Amino acid sequence: MKSINIEHVTGDALNVKSPGVISMIKIKGVSKEFKQKKIKIQALRAVSMEIRRLEFFGIVGASGSGKSTLLKLINGLDDLTAGEILIDGDSLKDINKKERRRKIQTIGMIFQQFNLLQNLTVRQNVGLPLKVQGKKNPQKVKEMLAFVGMEEHINNYPSQLSGGQKQRVAIARALTTAPSILLCDEPTSALDEHNGHEVMKLLKKTQEEFGTTIVFVSHELELIKQWCNRAAILEEGRLLAIVDVSKNQVVNSETSYYQKAMDYLT
Amino acid sequence: MSSYLAILEAYQGEMALALGQTLMMIVISMSVALLIGLPMGTVLYLRTIHFFHSKPLLILSRLVNLYVDIVRSFPFLLFVVSIIPFTRFVLGTSFGTMAAAFPLCFVATANYARMSEQALLDVPRETLELSKSLCATTWQLIFHFLYVEARSGLVLGFTTVTIGMISYSTIMGVVGGGGIGDFAIRYGYQSYEYELMYTTIVVMIVSVVMIQTMGTLLASHLDKRKIF
Numbered sequence: 324m325k326s327i328n329i330e331h332v333t334g335d336a337l338n339v340k341s342p343g344v345i346s347m348i349k350i351k352g353v354s355k356e357f358k359q360k361k362i363k364i365q366a367l368r369a370v371s372m373e374i375r376r377l378e379f380f381g382i383v384g385a386s387g388s389g390k391s392t393l394l395k396l397i398n399g400l401d402d403l404t405a406g407e408i409l410i411d412g413d414s415l416k417d418i419n420k421k422e423r424r425r426k427i428q429t430i431g432m433i434f435q436q437f438n439l440l441q442n443l444t445v446r447q448n449v450g451l452p453l454k455v456q457g458k459k460n461p462q463k464v465k466e467m468l469a470f471v472g473m474e475e476h477i478n479n480y481p482s483q484l485s486g487g488q489k490q491r492v493a494i495a496r497a498l499t500t501a502p503s504i505l506l507c508d509e510p511t512s513a514l515d516e517h518n519g520h521e522v523m524k525l526l527k528k529t530q531e532e533f534g535t536t537i538v539f540v541s542h543e544l545e546l547i548k549q550w551c552n553r554a555a556i557l558e559e560g561r562l563l564a565i566v567d568v569s570k571n572q573v574v575n576s577e578t579s580y581y582q583k584a585m586d587y588l589t
Numbered sequence: 590m591s592s593y594l595a596i597l598e599a600y601q602g603e604m605a606l607a608l609g610q611t612l613m614m615i616v617i618s619m620s621v622a623l624l625i626g627l628p629m630g631t632v633l634y635l636r637t638i639h640f641f642h643s644k645p646l647l648i649l650s651r652l653v654n655l656y657v658d659i660v661r662s663f664p665f666l667l668f669v670v671s672i673i674p675f676t677r678f679v680l681g682t683s684f685g686t687m688a689a690a691f692p693l694c695f696v697a698t699a700n701y702a703r704m705s706e707q708a709l710l711d712v713p714r715e716t717l718e719l720s721k722s723l724c725a726t727t728w729q730l731i732f733h734f735l736y737v738e739a740r741s742g743l744v745l746g747f748t749t750v751t752i753g754m755i756s757y758s759t760i761m762g763v764v765g766g767g768g769i770g771d772f773a774i775r776y777g778y779q780s781y782e783y784e785l786m787y788t789t790i791v792v793m794i795v796s797v798v799m800i801q802t803m804g805t806l807l808a809s810h811l812d813k814r815k816i817f
Binding site: 398399400424427428432434436438440441442443451452454455480481482 | 715716718719720721722723724725729733734737738740741811812813814815
C-alpha cells in the first residue's frame with residue numbers, strides 16, 4: 324500500500340486553515356448550481372480548499388467534474404450559489420462593486436481557446452487589459468511580448484499566428500497588469516505536445532520571475548504531475564482530495580479517474 | 590444608344606435634382622439609423638444573451654424589440670401614409686423631401702437594429718468571457734470588444750439597409766419626396782418616355798452596385814479574422 328499525503332477531503336467540517344502557510348486563495352464550502360432547461364445541475368458541491376502564495380496549483384478532474392467552473396468562480400466570471408471565496412484575505416462578496424472590480428483585476432486568466440480579439444493586432448490584444456483599466460503603457464506591452472518571445476509579431480493579427488504563438492500572446496496579455504494570480508483554464512489542450520510544453524515552461528518562468536501564483540486546470544495528469552506542487556482532484560463537483568504531487572514514476576493504473584489520479588500524482 | 594444619351598442630356602437637370610433628393614433621403618435616414626439603430630441593435634443583442642438583469646433595462650429591451658417588429662412588419666406605403674399626422678406635427682409639413690425622409694428614418698432604424706443584432710450575435714462567446722474576466726464595464730464591452738469584433742458585419746448590414754432604403758425611397762413621390770424612382774415613374778413611365786425610364790433604372794443599378802462594392806471592400810478591409 325502506498326503512503327499518500329492527502330491534505331484534506333471535502334466535508335462539512337473541513338478545516339481549510341493550514342497554520343504557518345500564507346494563503347492566496349481560500350475557497351470555503353463553495354457550491355454552484357446551474358439551470359439548463361429547468362433541470363438543475365450541481366456543478367460544484369461544498370468545495371473547500373486553500374491555494375498558497377507562489378504555488379503552482381493544479382485542479383484535475385475528468386470532463387464535467389467542475390474544474391473550469393471553479394476557476395470561473397475564483398475569477399468572478401460566475402456567481403456562487405453557496406460558500407465564499409477569499410482572495411488574499413478579502414471575500415469577494417463582502418466588498419463593494421468597485422473594490423471587487425479592482426480585486427478581480429489583480430487576477431489574470433488564460434483560456435483554452437486563447438480568447439484573442441481577431442480584429443486587433445498582437446500589440447492591441449496585449450494592451451487590452453491596460454485599456455480596460457484606463458492605463459496606457461506601450462513599454463509594458465513590449466516588455467511582456469519580449470518575455471513570451473513574441474516581440475517580432477507585434478503588428479500581426481491572431482489569424483497569422485500558430486496555436487502556440489496565440490497562447491503566448493494570451494499569456495503576455497494576462498501579465499501586462501502584473502497579476503498576483505494567474506488562472507489557466509486548460510491552456511495546452513488545444514495545442515500539440517511541443518507547443519503545450521513550451522507554454523508550460525513559460526508559465527513556470529512566470530511563476531519564478533514575477534512571483535505569480537499559478538492555478539492550472541487540466542484533465543491531463545501528466546502535465547499536473549510534471550509541473551504542479553499540489554493538486555486538487557475533483558469528481559462530479561466534489562473535491563475528493565488535495566495531494567502533494569510526487570515526481571515518482573507510476574506504473575499501476577486503475578479503472579476510476581480518481582484512483583488513477585491518486586496513483587499517478589502521489 | 591445616341592437616343593439614350595440625348596434623353597440624358599435633355600433631362601440632366603431634373604435627373605440631377607432627383608438624384609440629389611434621393612441622396613438627401615438616404616443620408617438623413619441612414620445617419621439616424623446609425624445613431625439610433627445601432628444602439629437599438631446592441632440592446633437587442635444584449636437582451637438575446639440575457640445580459641440585462643435590472644427591470645428597467647428588461648422593459649426597455651422589450652420595447653425596442655416590439656418597435657423593431659412592428660415597423661418591419663408594416664407595409665411601407667401604409668406606414669408612410671399612416672404617420673402623416675405625426676410627420677406634420679414634427680416637421681410642420683407632410684410634403685417634400687424632408688417629410689419623405691422622416692418615415693424612412695423609422696424603417697432604416699428598425700432594419701439596421703435587426704441587422705446589427707445579427708452581426709453582434711456572430712461575435713464568439715469567448716470574447717464576452719474575456720471582457721468579463723478583465724472586468725470591463727458595459728460601455729467597454731460594447732466599444733472595445735463587441736463593435737471591434739463585429740465591425741465588418743456591421744458595415745455589411747449598413748450597406749444592405751442603405752440599398753434597401755434606396756428601394757424604399759422610390760415610392761416617396763406619394764408625399765412629394767421626389768427622388769430618382771419618382772423621376773423614373775413621372776418623367777419616364779407616365780410620360781411614355783420608356784427610354785428615359787430604362788436609363789434611370791440603369792443609373793439606379795449602377796448606384797446600388799457602387800454602394801455594395803464600397804461596403805464589401807470596406808468590410809473585408811476591416812475583417813482581420815482570415816488573413817492569408
